[in-house]
Amino acid sequence: MEATFLMNNLWIVVCTILVLLMQGGFILLEAGSTRMKNAGHIAGKTVFTVGIVSVVFWAVGYGLIYGEGNAIIGMSNFFYGDATTMGEGLAGSVDFLFQLAFAAIAMTIAFGGFAERAKLVAYVIFAILFSVLIYPVIAHWIWGGGWLAEHGKQDFAGSTVVHLTGAMAALAATIILKPRIGKYNKDGSSNEIAGHNQVFTALGVLILWVGWFGFNAGSTFGVADAFFGFVALNTQLAAGAGAIGAMLMVWAVTGKADVPTTLNGALAGLVAITASCAFVEPWAAVVIGLVGGAFVFFSMRFFDKRRIDDPIFALSVHGTVGVWGTLSNGLFATPELATVGRPGLFYGGGFEQLGVQILGVVSCGVYAFIVSFIILKVMDKTMGGIRVTEEEEIMGLDISEHGGYGYPENLTPPQSKSGA
Numbered sequence: 001m002e003a004t005f006l007m008n009n010l011w012i013v014v015c016t017i018l019v020l021l022m023q024g025g026f027i028l029l030e031a032g033s034t035r036m037k038n039a040g041h042i043a044g045k046t047v048f049t050v051g052i053v054s055v056v057f058w059a060v061g062y063g064l065i066y067g068e069g070n071a072i073i074g075m076s077n078f079f080y081g082d083a084t085t086m087g088e089g090l091a092g093s094v095d096f097l098f099q100l101a102f103a104a105i106a107m108t109i110a111f112g113g114f115a116e117r118a119k120l121v122a123y124v125i126f127a128i129l130f131s132v133l134i135y136p137v138i139a140h141w142i143w144g145g146g147w148l149a150e151h152g153k154q155d156f157a158g159s160t161v162v163h164l165t166g167a168m169a170a171l172a173a174t175i176i177l178k179p180r181i182g183k184y185n186k187d188g189s190s191n192e193i194a195g196h197n198q199v200f201t202a203l204g205v206l207i208l209w210v211g212w213f214g215f216n217a218g219s220t221f222g223v224a225d226a227f228f229g230f231v232a233l234n235t236q237l238a239a240g241a242g243a244i245g246a247m248l249m250v251w252a253v254t255g256k257a258d259v260p261t262t263l264n265g266a267l268a269g270l271v272a273i274t275a276s277c278a279f280v281e282p283w284a285a286v287v288i289g290l291v292g293g294a295f296v297f298f299s300m301r302f303f304d305k306r307r308i309d310d311p312i313f314a315l316s317v318h319g320t321v322g323v324w325g326t327l328s329n330g331l332f333a334t335p336e337l338a339t340v341g342r343p344g345l346f347y348g349g350g351f352e353q354l355g356v357q358i359l360g361v362v363s364c365g366v367y368a369f370i371v372s373f374i375i376l377k378v379m380d381k382t383m384g385g386i387r388v389t390e391e392e393e394i395m396g397l398d399i400s401e402h403g404g405y406g407y408p409e410n411l412t413p414p415q416s417k418s419g420a
Contacts, residue, residue, distance in 0.1 A: 004222075004223075004224050005089075007223050007224075008089070008090060008221065008222040008223055008224070009090055009091050009094045011218070011222065011223045011228070012090055012094050012095070012098050012218060012221060013094055013097070014214070014218075015098065015213075015214035015215075015217065015218025016094075016097045016098045016101050016214065016218070017214070018210065018211045018213060018214025018215070018218070019098070019101035019102065019105065019211055019214045019215050019218065020050075020101050020104070021207060021210075021211050021214075022105060022207065022208050022211035022212070022214075022215070023046055023047070023050055023104065023105075023108060024204075024207055025203075025204045025205065025206075025207030025208035025209075025211060026046060026105075026108045026204065026208070027042065027043045027046050027047075027204070028200045028201065028203050028204030028207065029200075029201055029204030029205060029208065029312070030042045030046070030112065030115060030204075030311075030312050031043060031196075031197070031200055031204075031406075032195050032196065032197040032198060032199070032200030032201035032202075032203075032204060033195035033201050033260070033311060033312055033313075034115055034116050034195055034196070034311050034312075035116065035193070035195070035196050035396070036196040036197075036396075036406070036407055036410065037395070037396025037397070037398055037399070037405070038115075038116050038396050038397045038398060038406075039196070039398065039406035039407060040398040040402060040404065040405060040406025040407075041120075041396075041397035041398050041401055041402060041406070042115070042406075043406065044402065045111070045120060045123050046108060046111075048123075048124075049107060049108070049111065049123055049124070049127040050104045050107075050108070052124065052127040052128060052131070053100070053103055053104045053107050053127060053131050054100060054104070056127075056128055056131040056132060057099075057100045057103050057104075057131060058079065058080050058096075058100075059078060059079055060078050060079075060132055060136075061100075061103055061131050061132065061135070061136045062077060062080050062096055062099060062100070062136075063075070063076055063077035063078040063080065064132070064136035064137070064140060065099065065136045065139040065140045065143065065144040066099070066140075066143075066144050069140070071141075071146050071147035071150065072137070072140070072141075072146065072147065073136070073137060073140055073146075074136075074140050074144055080092075080096055082096070089221070090221060098218065099139075101214075102139075102158060102161075102162055102215075103131060103135055103136075103139075105162055105166070105215075106130075106135050106158075106161070106162045106163075106165050106166040107127055107130055107131065107135070107166070108166070109162070109163060109165075109166025109167060109169075109170065109314055109318050110126075110130060110165075110166040110167075110169035110170050110173070110314075110372070111123060111170070111173075112166075112170045112310070112311070112312035112313075112314030112315075112318075113169065113170030113171060113172070113173035113174040113177070113310065113314060113315070114126075114170075114173050114177065115311040115312055116180055116311055116393070116397065117177050117180055117387050117388060117393055118173070118177060118386055118387060118388070119383075119385075119386055119387065119388055119401070120397075120401045120402075121383065121386075122376075122379060122383070122386035125379060125383075126169075126173075126375065126376065126379070129375050130169060130372070130375075133371055133375070134165065134169060134367075134368055134371050134372060135161075135165055137367065138160070138161055138165050138364045138367065138368060139161050141153075141360075141363075141364065142155050142160065142161050142360065142364075143155075143161060148356075148359070148360050148363070148364075151341075151356050151359065151360075152340055152341030152342060152353070152356055153340075153341065153356055153357065153359075153360040154275065154276070154279055154326075154329040154330075154333060154338070154340050154341045154353065154356075154357065155275045155326060155329075155360065156216070156219055156231075156274070156275055156276065156277055156278045156279060156340075157215055157216045157218075157219040157274045157275070157277060157278075158215070158274055158275070159271060159272065159274040159275030159276075159322045159325035159326045160275065160322060160326045160360055160361060160364050161364075162274075163271050163274065163318040163319070163321075163322035163325075164318065164319060164322035164323060164326065164361065164364060164365055164368070165364060165368045166314070166318055167314055167315055167317075167318040167319030167320075167322060168319065168364075168365050168368035168369040168372060169368055169369075169372040170310070170314040170315060170318075170319070171308075171315055171319065171369060171372075172369055172372035172373040172376055173372070173376055174308055174309060174310055174315070175308070175373070176373070176376045176377060176380055176386070177386065177387050178309075178387070179307060179308075179309035180193060180309055180311070180393070181390060181393055181394065183309045184307050184309070188307065190304050190305075190307075193311070195260070195311075198259055198260065201260065201263055202259070202263055205263045205266055205267060208267060208270070209239055209266060209270065212235055212239070212270045212274075213232050213235060215274065216231050216232065216234075216235045216273070216274060216277045216278075217229075217231045217232040217235065217277075219231070219278070220278065227278070230278075231277045231278050233282060233285075234273055234276075234277045234278075234280065234282055234285035235270065235273055235277050235285075237273075237282055237285045237286050237289065238269040238270065238272060238273030238277075238285045238286065238288055238289030238292070239266050239269040239270045239273070239289060240266075240269065240289065241269055241285070241286045241287075241288075241289030241290040241292075241293065242265045242266050242267070242268045242269020242270065242272065242289040242290070242292045242293035242296075243262055243263075243265045243266035243269065243293060244265070244290065244293065245265055245268075245269070245289065245290040245291065245292065245293025245294045246261050246262050246264060246265020246266075246268060246293035246294065246296055246297050247261070247262040247265060247293075249261075249265075249293065249294045249297045249298075250262070250297050253297070261296075261297055261300070264296050264300070264313050264316070264317050265292075265293035265296055265297070266293075267296075267317045268289075268292040268293050268295065268296035268316075268317050268321040269288075269289030269290075269292050269293055271292065271317060271318055271321045271322055271325055272288045272289055272291070272292030272321050272322075272324055272325035272328065273285055273288055273289060273292075273325060274322075274325055275322075275325045275326045275328065275329055276288060276325065276328050276329045276332060276333065278337060278339075279329055279332070279333040279334065279337045279338055279339075279340075280328070280329075280332040280333060280334065280337065281332070281334060281337075284328075284332035287332070288324075288325065288328045288332065291324060291328075292321045292324055292325065295316075295320055295321055295324055296313070296316045296317055296320065296321055299315070299316035299319075299320035299321070300313055300316045302316075303315055303316065323361050323365070326357050326360060326361050327354065327357050327358065327361065329341070329344060329353060329357055330344050330345060330349075330351075330353045330354025330355070330356070330357040330358070331344045331345050331346050331354065332344045332346060332347070333347065333349070333353060334347050335347055335348070335349075338353075341353050341356060388400060388401070
């Protein structure tokens with residue numbers, strides 16, 4: 001028993017490290033997908049806001065999710081300090097760290113909607129409020145014994161809790177901040193604002209892909225039966241299928257195998273399988289990933305045509321595909337693997353589980369969007385705007401918000417030598 005306890009806790013600490021490493025993937029993905037003049041800002045604000053989330057989650061976030069309370073919110077375990085090191089399941093501190101890493105990912109996804117135009121102070125304030133009023137509420141509903149858990153909502157590792165929640169906050173930010181300068185023309189047509197480094201973007205996707213094994217397989221919370229291997233298998237198959245699905249779709253429609261779309265397809269496969277990785281068979285994981293990859297291509301075009309400027313494609317990768325991933329449980333969950341809720345439609349479960357999944361998507365998505373929109377709108381009205389000035393946006397957030405460039409040798413004008 002002691003050996004099993006120790007191995008389970010060691011496994012979750014390793015998975016926590018993998019999930020935290022995903023922040024490095026997001027740094028490279030977001031920096032590579034945007035312009036050079038904002039690269040240092042993107043890297044710095046990601047690390048800084050992870051620090052904010054960590055402290056807020058310790059103070060109140062964990063307690064709001066897992067504390068004793070009611071069907072809506074937890075009301076205990078604030079300023080978490082459980083020093084227990086032996087027992088059953090996980091040590092309190094190990095579980096806390098793992099859950100904290102998930103909260104930080106949701107926050108980073110939300111900030112995709114802020115990219116290249118938001119003031120640093122907006123990141124700081126929203127990080128605090130998101131970590132108190134938005135993420136913990138939804139996480140409690142589904143993972144903390146809240147009202148959706150009572151209905152049997154299936155979301156093994158967070159297609160809804162983490163990805164859809166972050167995406168709905170990103171949508172609210174994108175609407176309030178409005179498009180970047182030069183993104184759209186007066187006739188409604190769109191201009192491509194290319195990212196500065198596809199290699200960074202690809203490396204970021206690969207780091208996220210690897211980190212996702214901590215995300216999904218770690219959510220088994222143990223190693224005794226090696227079920228984490230099955231979860232990892234489904235994760236890998238869906239990611240590969242997502243990349244294939246997106247590449248084939250963009251190639252068929254445009255005649256070019258667009259690299260950024262293919263990369264987003266891999267992420268789409270990962271997001272899609274996150275809710276169902278422990279509930280479906282491998283063949284279904286391939287289908288879920290393929291559909292996610294196709295969906296992300298059409299979703300990206302959908303938002304662009306509606307003049308919603310989403311530089312990191314967070315709305316499509318994490319939002320649209322997060323919805324699909326959540327609903328896929330209601331279709332493909334098997335009787336043997338559905339330890340939560342009921343089997344899916346294709347396994348004789350009827351429409352009951354699909355209905356629960358739809359209820360979860362709608363309630364969580366609407367809540368995250370409305371609360372995020374209200375918070376950001378109030379901030380916008382009381383802070384003289386949450387968007388930088390036109391001049392600051394043109395010069396780039398590296399210099400306007402931080403006083404230095406992420407690529408100083410490339411962007412700083414050369415200084416003439418004295419006496420030259």
